[in-house]
Amino acid sequence: MTCLADEPYAIGTLGDRLATPNVGRSLQVTILSFKPVPIMTITTPRPDDASGSVISKRLATLLLLAVFGAEAALAQQPTDPAASERDRAVKVERLIAALDARTLSERQAAERELIDLGLDILGLLPRENDLPTAEMRQRLRRIRSQLEQLESTTSIDATPITIRDARTLGDALGQITRQTKVQFSGAINASLPVKIHAVKIPFWNAVDEVLDAADLDIDRFGGVEQSLKLVPRSPDRPRRSDTAAYSGVFRIEPISVTARRDLHNPRLSGLDLMIDISWELRLTPIGLSLPLKEFGAKLDNGDVLQLQASAETAEAMPNAGIPSTQTSIPFQLPAGRPAKIDTLSGTIDALLPGKIKHFDFDLGSDTFPSKDAGDVTVTLESVRGNGSLHELRVNVKFKQADRALESHRGWVFDNPAYVTAANTDPAETPDDGSDKPAQPTRIENLGYEIYRQTSDEIGIGYLFDLESQPARFQFHYETPSSIVRSEVRFTLHDILLP
Template identity: 45%
Template sequence: MMRNVTTKRLNGRLRTIRGLVVAASLLAGPSVVSSAVIAYGQEVAGQQAVDLKSDVLQWVDELDADSLSKRKAAERALIDAGPAALEFLPKSKPGISIEAVERLSRVRKTLMQQRTESETESDAIRVMLDDVSTLGDALEAISRDSGVEFDHDADVSLAIDPVATPLSFWHAVDLVLDQANLDINFYAGDESTLKLVSRDPERPSRVDSAAYAGVYRIEPTAVTSRRSLNNPTLSGLNISIEIAWQPRVTPIGLTLPIAQLSGELDDGEKLKPQESGETIDVATNSDIAFSEFFLPMQLPAGQPGKIESLSGLIRALLPGKKQTFEMPLSNVGEKTLIDSMTVEIESLRPNGPLHEVRVGIELKDADRSLESHRHWIFENEVHVLRKDGSRADHLGYEVYRQTAAGVGIGYLFDLGDTAGESKLIYRSPTAVVPSEVSFVIQDILLP
């Protein structure tokens, strides 16, 4: 088989390079060894790409094989090859059967889903604080591993204890802020920057107050109980919650199913949700990495002192990696496809002294992301690059079409007489993937 031939060929090269490395180490020292190893790595990577392309094209041909078992095996082999095979999949293949077209479509959809899931999983980064000793070191390490910056006026020489094990983003941030006596002002930051401020003296430990789940940090901030004497059905216990997500990973359509909420009280009784609907919808915004809501629970019958544990489920669509679309404004009607997203300049026309650029955006397998939760697409970066290299930001937009799978947006630009020689730059996540994580909050004091 092709795999065996490839493996033998690469093993032969490996033995040859190993021999060269040993000889080089005897004659010229470690620097030559390093160069040889790097060169070998580059050669192997290039050869693997060539071999993968050859395999992918062969498997695509076998999607139309005479034998059903061979067709199924080819589809499975393409999926097992993983997202790296996507760049070698043909967009279409003339002359193949309808069944082969359907199999190729399934393969592409599965591999794109795998790639998006991989990207969103990698967004739930792990932070290493094993080699830090000061606040400056710790914040630099978090920025290095997450891409999130910190705006602050604190003393960077403050001592911070190192941590040997990898931490989630929010756990790492909270450990550092607890030691530095700092807190976060979410309203003063932006999509990739957190503003650090001095902590209120009465503020409890951030680590002890929060639960961590995936890219989220969940913290109860207040508990209010209400007993209605003339209509007991109106009695209840509301738990105010602050939920933060890792900056640069803004969830889409964040919801909590009420039926999944449950709690344990310190008197041994269960805490149940009120019958107030099916889900709790949480508003999200890319510039502010947190939101607030409350959990509607039934009023306990006894006199418990605290909720020992409160569990639930967070559902959302997480955006995949952002990609950049570059399209000449002169190419009206030409579509550009990246991953699951298609962007088209539908028209370019004068609008008084300005120009209106009408852009159509379609997202395959959009799920709920372009229904009631489509606000994220209006926050995408859009500008025009003029011929001289200068940038023109849009002066406003109007939505002229909305469907379950796409939108049409008209952007206004001041382009003068350079419109026909300019390019539209559109930057957006090109896929979304459903995400579901459980959380448990412990030791919530009751009034």
């Protein structure tokens, strides 16, 4: 007799079946999982007397427990990622076809289900021009737009880090590197004993926990791109995790307090608090503003520390390649002799880049259609001869720029803009006997100028040496797909005063 785990009758009446007289002297029971794969086979003597009912009930209970235990064990077995990806692709293909279903409710349901599948399907969506009807293309456009906006928003969340049973500094830092690609250099004794176990904590919390365990600090100006330079922690320097506040991708820490008393004009006296704002290395903020009306500070003597009357906003200017910046908060000089600021709370208005998108334009085409991703539209407006060079005029427009394109912000000029051409120089082609195509040669722009700038778009003309043959080249441009405004609230404690 075969008992299937998804047949309640077979399990519920197993005892009665075992107690039924039969010619055979033994009974073989094969237990299957919900999948058609045998898990367990049990062979037992068949009872043929009155005691058989007792034995059968005990056996039925044992078999019932075995079914669920074996099924749970099978559920813990790893699934095949390739099979899961194939299943997802098949489902996406079916739902895309349903965007052209006969009834409106079916088409709407397919659109909702595709959005609910989340970011994993972005790479599986077809091109709009490959769809046969206008309604399918419109629905696909909405699906892609919503998923790209979600992608941009999630890209500014703190990166969760898991460190499992690290026993050395090298192991702990290595686990962070594998999850973030952030490299560590400088004063690293990889064999230094530490004991760290943390599950899904934000990036900066994880870094500080490791550095505190190893008595290390960060040289804010010593690292290179995607790298943090570590230095020994000064003997009197508090633990990093004791002095910092953490919020999303940001780490905020006070670094100095300066008091001044003007004896000729007491109104010019004041107290300046310098704070350091760090962010995860995978992104650089577009702008950071600190509205001072949102700040509040309380001293250890119970008094409120007042801001300077003329102060409205403190600006912090991010620089590409350095994952931190500093700004000063101006307070009035407090009366008496308070020893510390008990609590300081504030807000940072951050403009952050969404997911970086790559746009390609074939310069041999007759026309250059605009390309969209998330909230950004990139248009290659023209390719013009400019003496021995060529000028490629590119317009970048955001639906919600939110002050990101103000003239004092230079982030947009750091966006990569370059061309590639097939490598036709035999001296530079790998001579390995393979059929691999030659790697394209990347050619950087020779300079740029702004030809248009408004609150939500900017036009930049890039100069390239295209050897009088622009049709041989492809233009590449990279930019955030959106500008995300984030309100970062933080609270600092126990800031010692001079």
